[in-house]
Amino acid sequence: MIRTGVIGFGLGGTAFHAPLVEAVPELELVAIATSKADAVHAAYPHAAVMTPEALIADPDISLVAISTPNDTHFPLARAALEAGKHVVIDKPFATSAEEAAELIAIAKARGLVLCPFHNRRWDSDFLAVRALIESGRLGEILLFEAHWDRFRPDLAQPWKESIAAGSGQLPDLGPHMIDQVLVLFGPPEALSADLAVQRVGGEVDDYFALTLHYGIRRVILASSRLIAAPRPRFGIHGRQGSFVKYGLDPQETALRAGGKVADPGHGLEDPAQYGVLTLPDGTRATIPSDRGDYRRFYSGIAAAIAEGAPPPVDPADALIGLRIIELARQSAREGRRLAL
Numbered sequence: 001m002i003r004t005g006v007i008g009f010g011l012g013g014t015a016f017h018a019p020l021v022e023a024v025p026e027l028e029l030v031a032i033a034t035s036k037a038d039a040v041h042a043a044y045p046h047a048a049v050m051t052p053e054a055l056i057a058d059p060d061i062s063l064v065a066i067s068t069p070n071d072t073h074f075p076l077a078r079a080a081l082e083a084g085k086h087v088v089i090d091k092p093f094a095t096s097a098e099e100a101a102e103l104i105a106i107a108k109a110r111g112l113v114l115c116p117f118h119n120r121r122w123d124s125d126f127l128a129v130r131a132l133i134e135s136g137r138l139g140e141i142l143l144f145e146a147h148w149d150r151f152r153p154d155l156a157q158p159w160k161e162s163i164a165a166g167s168g169q170l171p172d173l174g175p176h177m178i179d180q181v182l183v184l185f186g187p188p189e190a191l192s193a194d195l196a197v198q199r200v201g202g203e204v205d206d207y208f209a210l211t212l213h214y215g216i217r218r219v220i221l222a223s224s225r226l227i228a229a230p231r232p233r234f235g236i237h238g239r240q241g242s243f244v245k246y247g248l249d250p251q252e253t254a255l256r257a258g259g260k261v262a263d264p265g266h267g268l269e270d271p272a273q274y275g276v277l278t279l280p281d282g283t284r285a286t287i288p289s290d291r292g293d294y295r296r297f298y299s300g301i302a303a304a305i306a307e308g309a310p311p312p313v314d315p316a317d318a319l320i321g322l323r324i325i326e327l328a329r330q331s332a333r334e335g336r337r338l339a340l
Contacts, residue, residue, distance in 0.1 A: 009034035012067030026302035070166025124292035138238030193328035245275030
């Protein structure tokens, strides 16, 4: 059993890290660092409640998962690595590529597992998209579009709405969207970007549109907090057909509502949200989404620690993603395309 501590018990800690650690047999959730002691005692009575400093210093804890405000990820991860802990970091991995490179260097020097929590690789719809593209049924992909929209006009989460490092829509949802594209196509050659603050009283970007350039292929990633009727989650267009998919993977909604990853229907999409493949002759076919399963991330972490397997997400991918985010901000400021 790999004794594990979670730092942070907000959305990330309660809906993702704690329940996923509990669901993996090789991991044991022994401590949570939070000020919400009553909530921890109610949900995980066997887990100790500590300060972040005490959790990191505990010699019996081998793995630390960090799910705290963005600008605390780097100092907490650095302290945990320097204390000899394996580390999982929620997105964004760090607030800059420079910070990410430093964490990667420390982990490599100490022989520790360091992994970004890019769990969206195991979304039901993304698994279907990846399988469809790899099958070749769409032919050469010329246009790949991904949207992740919400309607949240109110400024309800102060730490996400301030100009502090790491805030804004781009570092919030961008890391997942960029990571999925890196899995499919690798790093782009160049990018151009548009960012905006559209909500009244807002200080940080709540809209972004990134265009990633891969030769003649274009990848467009877009997100807004002011869209009530979401656009297609995925729109993929190749020389041999198109695939269009609406709706989000159901795992987050289920976990936030108190569901368990062991529930029989967990990770299964409503068939009404399955994507549709359209061929050039007009033939249409529904493509079922695979079962999503975020447990595969933490099972991969356990294998990396216990068996020396590669981590489920290479931290180098998070570093590339942060470089893309930094270039996107520069591109938006300067109004021009930039080489990666």
